[in-house]
Amino acid sequence: MSGLDLRAIATRARDAWRSLASLDHGRRDRGVLAIADELERRATDVLTASARDVARARDAGLSAAVIDRLALDERRLATLVEAVREIARQPDPLGEVLGMTVRPNGLRVGRVRVALGVVAMIYEARPNVTVDAAALCLKSGNAALLRGGSDARESNALLGELVRDALDRAGLPRDLVVALPPLDRAQTIELLSLSGVVDLVIPRGGEGLIRFVTEHARVPVIQHFQGVCHLYADEGCDHAMLGELIVNGKAQRPATCNATECLLVHEAEAATLLPRAVEALVAAGVEVRGCERTAAIAPSVVPASPADFGREFGEKILAVRVVGSLDEALAHVARFGSGHTEAICTRDYARAERWLREVDASCVLVNASTRFNDGGELGLGAEIGISTSKLHAYGPMGATHLTTTKWVVYGAGQTRR
């Protein structure tokens, strides 16, 4: 690792990026499709590299959850190939002209959607991110520096070379995508300091990784923090619907950031709603931790501690609290929510509108599972993460969020007075 010249690597990526500006969308899409083809052609190599990463992780005694994130099998590889082809099918995120107008002095001015430049991804175990991020960056006209985790190093190295070979085959510069070797702390800080060469850093992973990146970055960062997502059962809500929304929100994939972590129940519904809801949750394998009022109604629940509110459990544990009003639910969400995903179950028009308007989160929902805050489900296509920063992107980020707009001005010799 010593002697890795990150600035030189990033500068080569930037030079490769500049050459993209004169290429049209079709050329970029052919590159994306070539990645999918190359993945299919070398599937055996990919599965072998992944198997070696998994074996090493087993030997090192890593958790089943980490090993699951590392593993690429035939089915997952097929899904990945399909996702890359889907990215190629999406419309071009570049070139769109926004708000072209003629000024009183005759200048014609507007904005054009352009690529950002060099995007660095810093992520942990999942090797599919290497391919997804490369395809999304290429689709949106960016160069990509990919720093994956050391646990997936064999898969990442192979996938990185495979992507570069695909770029070659499509007549694009290899240096558009670089899968960096695992970096140590000092090297990661160096990468985060390449102001003027790297245009954006996206960290994906645990909170520790994201805080580290935020603290050391001298280039812009889009954060993907935790999701502490709530579902509020409003006065008069449909109990059957609520039961389905909470079981789906909590139990369908509890480790995802859009899983529901806390159920708030209006006191008028608590006595009738909670016993059945808790029963359904327990049947789905969920441990329910309730406030005192919840415990009084459904004695089977575990008493919640104060730390259970505002917590991302990431597993089949749910906090439940009885509230006296919509205002109290809104205040709870404002205090304990993480600005990620917040849902209400209601039959009341005015309260639905208040929820949508007053809750400050990247996605606010009425009568739908929090699990829908996802790029694919919201129609964005492939997703590079879910931003909880409000700047530039808020919520799921797709190819469009890897772009910016520049002003273009068509004149005839105008000067300023």
Place this chain on the structure above:
Amino acid sequence: MSGLDLRAIATRARDAWRSLASLDHGRRDRGVLAIADELERRATDVLTASARDVARARDAGLSAAVIDRLALDERRLATLVEAVREIARQPDPLGEVLGMTVRPNGLRVGRVRVALGVVAMIYEARPNVTVDAAALCLKSGNAALLRGGSDARESNALLGELVRDALDRAGLPRDLVVALPPLDRAQTIELLSLSGVVDLVIPRGGEGLIRFVTEHARVPVIQHFQGVCHLYADEGCDHAMLGELIVNGKAQRPATCNATECLLVHEAEAATLLPRAVEALVAAGVEVRGCERTAAIAPSVVPASPADFGREFGEKILAVRVVGSLDEALAHVARFGSGHTEAICTRDYARAERWLREVDASCVLVNASTRFNDGGELGLGAEIGISTSKLHAYGPMGATHLTTTKWVVYGAGQTRR
């Protein structure tokens, strides 16, 4: 200054901001108009406070340029009042619904434009920023923490209270706008660390201030770096037009960030274009520093040193270089430009298109002065700065750039499979 509880102040601003979510546009605009009225009503007080700041600056021996930025006279105050009223007249930046669609499962999903939350401005001498920023933040539904420079402390304190009184009169919470007293280094770092309370920091001022903010911020920052703006005189360009563009770009207001700092001339035009252009520049009081080829053609120019390229002079000094081709001009801009504003003077369609496409800058122009990269001139209305970051805003920032979008989802009980 000791004992200033910035977190408590910012939290009160955030609470005040939450109360805005339920108010409509008319209420916010009445607040903006009340600021203009209050400025007129208390004009004498404002002029007196400014005069005291100016007197103190004179006693301290500050430069004429700083004193000019500090001074508010009747004419400037009238301009400021008019600018605030113009902000009120602009359309509401909030509430716009983007891309509402129905998903295959019947979910209706889209994005709604909402305020960011608490915006902190960190700026230097100009007291008009206190009013401009307060009005733009209120227009866009944000709370504002305003940290002005110590040179303008009397004006800023008075203007801050005046704005809060105007909010009062309009029935809005005073805490939406706080003009902070001048902060020391540790306090500024504390302000920059209020992650989760402050949503955005915008530094405006010299490069030292911006680097300091970038280095210490743990909240998102939009940078407004220097403008090293070029004008390229293409082969076959209109020499008379070029003369007007370069004199306007350099001499009309040389201290602004969109002033032209460097003229690049195609070698085919140099012999005939440069003598007249240099003459016009000198007549406008400009010192011309030329490369060797320039000096050979126009012996009156000062020889340029390597440091004169890529430099923001901020005064009536211009660097000039002869280049062999458009490609050489593009390479010069890629190396020495600051991503701010880049113009070409040309008659050739294909080269104009290449310039617009390949130059990476917040504003690219054909046959127009670089001075047009300005919110007012581009039709944005009032401007809060010109961003040279590519994230979120690139180029002039208006009220719309103080917003984000959140996803809204209307369901009927849908769950995820």
